[in-house]
Amino acid sequence: MRLVGLCLLSALWLLGNSQDQRTGQELLLAKLTPPQDEMKVQVLAKATHYVVKNFIANKINTMVIRQDCMECPDELLDRQSTIVDHVLSNLAPNISVVLHSGDDQEETSWDYTLFVVNSQREFLFLKIIFPDELVEREFYFVVVVTQFQSPDTVEATVGKIIVASLRFPVINVVVVVQTTDGTVVLYAYSLFTTNCTIGLTLLEINQFDPVTGEPLQPMTYLYPVRQGHLGNCVLNVTANHMPPHFIYEKWTEERNSYPENQVVDPKDVSGIDWEVLQLLSKALKFKIQLLLPSEPSQIFGEGNVTGSFAQLADGSAQLAVGGLSGSDKRRWLFSKSTVYYQSQFVMVVRRDRYLGRFGPLMLPFRGKVWTMIILIYATAFVATFALSSRLRLRYSLENLFLMTLGNPIPMHRLPGTGFLRYLVASWLLLTLVLRGAYQARLFDVLRMQQYRPLPKDVAGLIEDNYTLVSNGYHDFYPLRMTRRMSESFSARFDRVQHAAPGERLTSIALVSNLAYWNHRHRDITRLTFVPQPIYTYQLVLYFPRRSFLKPAVDRKLKQLLGAGVIAQIGRRYVNYLCDKDLAGNRELLPRITNKLMGGVYRIHALVIFLATVVFGLERISHRWSWLTRLMEWFHRY
Secondary structure, three states, rough: OHHHHOOOOOOOHHHHHHHHHHHHHHHHHHHOHHHHHHHHHHHHHHHHHHHHHHOOOOOEEEEEEEEEOOOOOHHHHHHHHHHHHHHHHHHOOOOOEEEOOOOEEOOOOOOEEEEOOOOHHHHHHHOOOOOOOHHOOOOEEEEEOOOOOOOOOOOHHHHHHHHHOOOOOOOOOEEEEEEEEOOEEHHHHHEEOOOEEEEEEEEEEEEEEOOOOEEEEOOOOHHHHHHOOOOOOOEEEOOOOOOOEEEEOOOOOOOOHOOOOEOHHHHEEOOHHHHHHHHHHHHHHHEEEEEEEOOOOOOOEEOOOHHHHHHOOOOOEEEEEEEOOOOOOOHHHOOOOOOOOOEEEEEEOOOEEEOOOHHHHHHOHHHHHHHHHHHHHHHHHHHHHHHHHOOOOOOHHHHHHHHOOOOOOHHHOOOHHHHHHHHHHHHHHHHHHHHHHHHHHHHHHOOOOOEOOOOHHHHHHOOOOOEEEOOOOOOOHHHHHHEEOOOOOOHHHHHOOOOOOOOOOEEEEEEEHHHHHHOOOOOOOOOEEEEOOEEEEEEEEEEEOOOOOHHHHHHHHHHHHHHHHHHHHHHHHOOOOOOHOOOOOOOOOOOOOOOOOOHHHHHHHHHHHHHHHHHHHHHOOOOOHHHHHHHHHHOOO
């Protein structure tokens, strides 16, 4: 009996063991990838490695790999591990790799990120949080979908992944997918559809060889949208009128003269920012529609914006230009471009001349001196006229005019009497002295203008009781000494320029803006700036928050800066004078140029022309008697 029981127990144990063995074999076979699928996975891994090696590893030192698969079957997990292992094993000498855990953490600062996901659903549920300081950076995504895609659903899958990337926002994204027949396809997109409607147009960049994983066609770039081709579509650009950065020729100071969102004719526009904008439109292939707000562009607080900023906030414009600064702490409400131009923000004051710019030429002597000169001239004129008939002097008034100018007269024209000869000699000496003094005065005016001393910093302005005229209050100037006026720079310049003689006004402006205004009003301007600047004003272009235009515009601006194009444009619009000269420093004298002597050249040309005409008339007067009599009468009187 015992033997029979042992046999039964052995039979049962063998039977159970054989059943467990069959179950384990079935489970192992179920987990193993079919040979055909294994070959497809190798092709996908090779294609992924080619993209990473040729377009990522040669540009950066570190990249991030994220592997996400929520509740995936073992087959998909093996596919993801195969792809990641293949990339890691072949890139180890060339690039450092960070394997992201996929937790709810802030994204790192590396630019390129490789996502290996099961399907578009896995990518849609990813939680990627960029720190605030990294929001404005340009990131790059390569998304590899491990699940096989049918030809009917592949474009829908790629489209959902790209739309999800744009919400992060990341515009540089490509998707690697594999269809059910094993074909590996690389997809990208363009930002506009037909008729320049905002949307996505999927682009099939390339397909890969089913054996080697190499692309079937040559590839020169990975992200087509990064090339910045906007399809010649129209972008609304709002502009802030601020010469010389943006100049609208028909601009007036009346606020209500232009309706909101007025479309501006480009023919009436010029300026540094306008030329930079034209270069950007040519490089990025877009057309410009200019909008001109009827109010100044300012940010008063969170959500309280006017002018061009208001048009950006309500979505009526995609770009803002016109001397806008990126240094204000409240500018985080919008996205800003890289700094393309810098100017100094300074205090503007008026230089008070003693006699004005041309006063020394009009009044080179004091009033008493002029009274004596006029009295002597009147006495000489009356005496000459009275004695000419009695002494029968020829050319008496002509001699008086020549002597007034300090020129000599012929010997035969000198009077014979001692009294008149003494009078002529005295007058010649006096006119010679006066002409020498006037020429010296003229030279002094051209070389050095007489100014009263001005403060050299903001503290000096406050000490001398200058009132600040501005469109707002500033922490660097006392509130009680500030007069708030919502005016443009030009209006404040006029107010400071035409202030009463005893009124001390100052304003704030850019050096470039002041230099342009002084150049346009060079005949009357008396404005200069305090040598100590308030701060450096950094000019940028503005976009709506997280705009897709920012990365492409930044790249082009950096290229223009590196080539010196923007600096050359600025020099054509801003005629800088020496800072010390503008500040009224008499230690550095301005050069005397031909431009200063323009009036003298014109008068000299006129005199030469008249002398040529008279010479010609004298030459031909011998042929006609009436012309001879006319010339004799002309010399007589």
